[in-house]
Amino acid sequence: MAEFDLNDESVVVIIGSGAGGGTVANELAQKGIKSVILEAGPRFDIGDIENDEWTMFSKISWLDKRYSAGGWHGSVNHPTLPTWIVKGFGGSTVHWAGVSLRFKEYEFKTRSNYGAVDGANVEDWPVDLAEMTPWYEKAELKMGVTGKTTGMPHLPWNNGFRVLAEGCRRTGRSDYRSGPMAINSVERDDRPSCQQIGFCMQGCAIGAKWSTMYTELPRAEDTGNCEIRTDAMVLKIEHDDSGKASGVLYADKDGNQHLQKARVVCVAGNSIESPRLLLNSASSMFPDGLANSSGQVGKNYMNHTTGGVYAALPEKVHMFRGTSVAGIVGDEVRNDPARGFNGGYYLEFLSLGLPFMAAFMEPGNTGWGRSIAGALENYDKMSGVWVLGEDLAQEKNAITLHDSEVDQYGLPVPIVAKTPHNNDYEMTAHAYETTAQIYESVGATDVYELPAYPATHNMGTNRMHADADKGVVNGYGQAHDIDNLFVSDGSQFTSSGACNPTLTIVALAIRQAEYIAQEMNAQNI
Ligand SMILES: Cc1cc2nc3c(=O)[nH]c(=O)nc-3n(C[C@H](O)[C@H](O)[C@H](O)COP(=O)(O)OP(=O)(O)OC[C@H]3O[C@@H](n4cnc5c(N)ncnc54)[C@H](O)[C@@H]3O)c2cc1C
Ligand code: SF4
Numbered sequence: 001m002a003e004f005d006l007n008d009e010s011v012v013v014i015i016g017s018g019a020g021g022g023t024v025a026n027e028l029a030q031k032g033i034k035s036v037i038l039e040a041g042p043r044f045d046i047g048d049i050e051n052d053e054w055t056m057f058s059k060i061s062w063l064d065k066r067y068s069a070g071g072w073h074g075s076v077n078h079p080t081l082p083t084w085i086v087k088g089f090g091g092s093t094v095h096w097a098g099v100s101l102r103f104k105e106y107e108f109k110t111r112s113n114y115g116a117v118d119g120a121n122v123e124d125w126p127v128d129l130a131e132m133t134p135w136y137e138k139a140e141l142k143m144g145v146t147g148k149t150t151g152m153p154h155l156p157w158n159n160g161f162r163v164l165a166e167g168c169r170r171t172g173r174s175d176y177r178s179g180p181m182a183i184n185s186v187e188r189d190d191r192p193s194c195q196q197i198g199f200c201m202q203g204c205a206i207g208a209k210w211s212t213m214y215t216e217l218p219r220a221e222d223t224g225n226c227e228i229r230t231d232a233m234v235l236k237i238e239h240d241d242s243g244k245a246s247g248v249l250y251a252d253k254d255g256n257q258h259l260q261k262a263r264v265v266c267v268a269g270n271s272i273e274s275p276r277l278l279l280n281s282a283s284s285m286f287p288d289g290l291a292n293s294s295g296q297v298g299k300n301y302m303n304h305t306t307g308g309v310y311a312a313l314p315e316k317v318h319m320f321r322g323t324s325v326a327g328i329v330g331d332e333v334r335n336d337p338a339r340g341f342n343g344g345y346y347l348e349f350l351s352l353g354l355p356f357m358a359a360f361m362e363p364g365n366t367g368w369g370r371s372i373a374g375a376l377e378n379y380d381k382m383s384g385v386w387v388l389g390e391d392l393a394q395e396k397n398a399i400t401l402h403d404s405e406v407d408q409y410g411l412p413v414p415i416v417a418k419t420p421h422n423n424d425y426e427m428t429a430h431a432y433e434t435t436a437q438i439y440e441s442v443g444a445t446d447v448y449e450l451p452a453y454p455a456t457h458n459m460g461t462n463r464m465h466a467d468a469d470k471g472v473v474n475g476y477g478q479a480h481d482i483d484n485l486f487v488s489d490g491s492q493f494t495s496s497g498a499c500n501p502t503l504t505i506v507a508l509a510i511r512q513a514e515y516i517a518q519e520m521n522a523q524n525i
Contacts, residue, residue, distance in 0.1 A: 002227045004036050006260050011036050012516070013248050013262035015234045015277065018091015019505045020489035021268030022212025022220075023142075025228075027513030029220040033520065036260055037217075037226065038250050040233040040269075041088030046214055049094075049203035053353045056202035060094055062087040065407045066272065070397065071419035073451045082416035083303075084454040085270050089230055090213025092270065092456070093502070097200050097325040098181045098209045099348060100145040101499035102136050105129040106335050107343070107390065110495045113335055114342045120392040120421055121300055125494040126466040126475035135507040143210040143506060144188050146179040152186055154179030155194060158322030160383040161349045163313060167438035168329055175330040182210040182503070183323060189215075199353065200324040233409055237265055237281040237290055237485070245290075245485045251409050264484045264516060264525055268509075271301065271458035271491040275399045276414045278462065278472075291462070291479035291487075296472050298400060300393035301416065302460040302496040305345065305424040308352075308360065308450030309432055310384030311439035312375075317383050319351040326351070329385070332434065333498050341426040344498050345389030347435060354379050360453050375448055383439070384450075387431040388457075391496045392421050399461050416455075457501050459493040476515040477508060484525040488512055 004011050012028055012035040014021045025035050041062075050056055061084065068074035068082040086092045106113045108125045116122070140149040147154065155178045157165065168176045183200070184193045194208040207214050220226035231253035238259065240246040247261040267274045275298040279289040289297050326349050333344040352360065357379060362372055397419065401412035436447045465471020468480035477492045479485040488509055490501045497504075519525045 001221045002034070002224050004034065004227050006258055009261045010034060010263050012264040012266060013038065013260055014266045014268060014488070015248065016091055016268035016270065016489065017089055017212060017217055017228060018086070018268065018270065018489070019093050019212065019502045020509050021266065022090065022093070022216040023506050023509035024266050024268065024488045024513050025226050026216035026220040027510055028516065029223040029225040031513070031517050032225060033517060034225050037228040038232040038234050038248065038260065039089060039228060039230045041086070041230065043089045043230040044094060044213060046205065046207055049205040051197065051199040051202055051205065053199070053202060053356045060086045060088055060203070065405070065413045067402070067413065067415045069415050069417040074416065074418060074454065077451060078454045081454050083272055083458055084456045085458065089217065089228070090211050093211040094203045094213055095201055096502060098183045098323070099325050099328065099500040100140065100143060100180045100182045100503040101328070101346070103129065103132070103497045103499060103504055104333065107495055107497035117342060117392060117423070119394060120423070121395045122392055123465055123470060123494050126464055132507060135511045136503065138510050139503055139507040140180070142510070143182040143503070144184050144191070145182045145503070146185050150188070152184065152188060155181055155183060155185050155323055155326070156196065158196070158319065158326040159317045160319030160351055161327035163317055163383040163442055164327060164329070164349050164385065164438065167442045168331070170441040171438050173329065173331045176327060178327045181323065181325070184208045194323060196322045198320050198322055198324065198351065234277060235280065235409060235411060237277065239283065239285065239290070239482070243285055243482060245482055264486065264520070266486045266488040268488040270489055271461045272399055272414050272416060274487060274489055274491040275461040276401065279401055280411055291472050291481045291485055293481050294469050294472060296463060296470065298461050299395045299398045300460040300463050301397040301399055301418060301458070302391040302393055302493065303418065303455035304457045304496055305387070305389035305391050305420070305427050306452045307387050307428055307432070308350070308384055309387065309435040310382050310448045310450060311444035312378035312446040313381045313383060314443050314445060316380050318380055319383050320353055322351070324351050325349060332431070339430055341423045341430065342392065343390030343423070343427070345387055345427055345431050346498055347385040347431065348388055350384060350386040360450050361448065375446070378446065385435055387428065387435070388498055388500065389427045389431060390498045392423050393460055393463070393495060394421055457496070459490045459496050459501055462487045462491040463494045464492045465494060477512045486512060486516065
């Protein structure tokens, strides 16, 4: 593995090793560009993975101090754990389930399609589907997504999805499939095919599911162009007198601080930490935080309109067997305002193990008593979905810094404020009713509605916009205010779409790396 000097001003410094950071690093490394990844959490490897929900949650989650605020479920059910993301080598791609859907054209152009929505801050992306299509293809090939691009067949159906699919058929639906998933259905890219072991969200113990932990990161290291420092929490991005990013200050495992110089800085800490870092990097030249002349850093936090619906069926289903997300229903993904809301939603079959089901059914201190015990007795007869719908950007949904409390690094604690828009309530009600009909058509004896768990899809807090007054970065994730500062994660999303975000994060990261290389060659940055 390469080792670079702290005073080496020629390196690209990448903050975070997840979907965005890991991909940018490997893409740059393959082009011969030198980088240092600073990752706040520890180094994991595949041997650390266990098929145990709570053990893995404790081992890999980001559990540093954070607060929920606003009128969402997080404030009530998860006041100190607004989000569910990973701190460590590979970032949240260790946890993720592998669903790899593309945005629809209308989802990139929400302002043009929805118009100005009361109470929302809806805008168009500076890119569209035609521009993104070749990058989606590159991302699908890289990640090994089942379907047309790779030629890999979709994964087998498990029992839980069979029940859901039959309900879809009986209620006149046609768009239900077991993909696209970034999980090998056949051996590919030096990784084995899925063995249907289950517990994908606890990490894939054989590496069938794409994760930067055992693909992008070791491959970047193998080139000799990338050094990865773990247990390295970035505290501040520094700039020179001209306002260009010049390096980053980070704390190592023992709390010692170091300044790593940089030619280019890429921020990929996920959508809470990335804006938090820009805000914490305020200086006399940038008193409101770096890259924040628009005032949009931290604003427009989106995390999908979501919630669970689980049905008890007359016979045993054993939904926990097989991939966690074994199927996707896409019939409701369209913009049809006649339904009473803008945008659409997916229904994604999701198996939860018994411990998570118990915890998520009625989170907080309410999960006791006869009703929940009765529901859990039906566990082996359950099939269920996670609703995933477009979440409209709102300026008041934001990441801000606590004015007095600090974390273990001495940094102000982030507050994650979210209040759903009326659009979310209308969409969720529609989705719950639709799902109940689907399951009732196959004889469900009970249907349980679960509130959303801590946010796993975090987007939008450093958004892209063609207009520097309305967004933080341009269409390449490059800060409007600082040419050599990039945002490389989901915080650059202008809208959330209905689909899971990671394929789009990876496609944008591949495209961004190409742009960074060009700009470095041209000596523009
Ligand atoms: C349980 C679960 C299931 C999911 N399932 C899916 C799915 O099926 N499909 C899908 O598309 N998405 C899914 N996701 C979401 C997906 O994992 C994320 O969208 C994606 O990983 C985000 O990529 P990122 O690069 O923005 O951040 P991450 O992958 O979270 O990486 C960020 C990294 O930055 C590090 N970091 C943060 N701040 C600092 C700092 N100051 N200094 C140094 N390092 C820092 C963190 O430790 C972390 O390792 C799921 C997530 C979870 C938790
Ligand atoms: S079901 Fe497949 S992808 Fe999921 S953890 Fe098991 S082997 Fe990996």
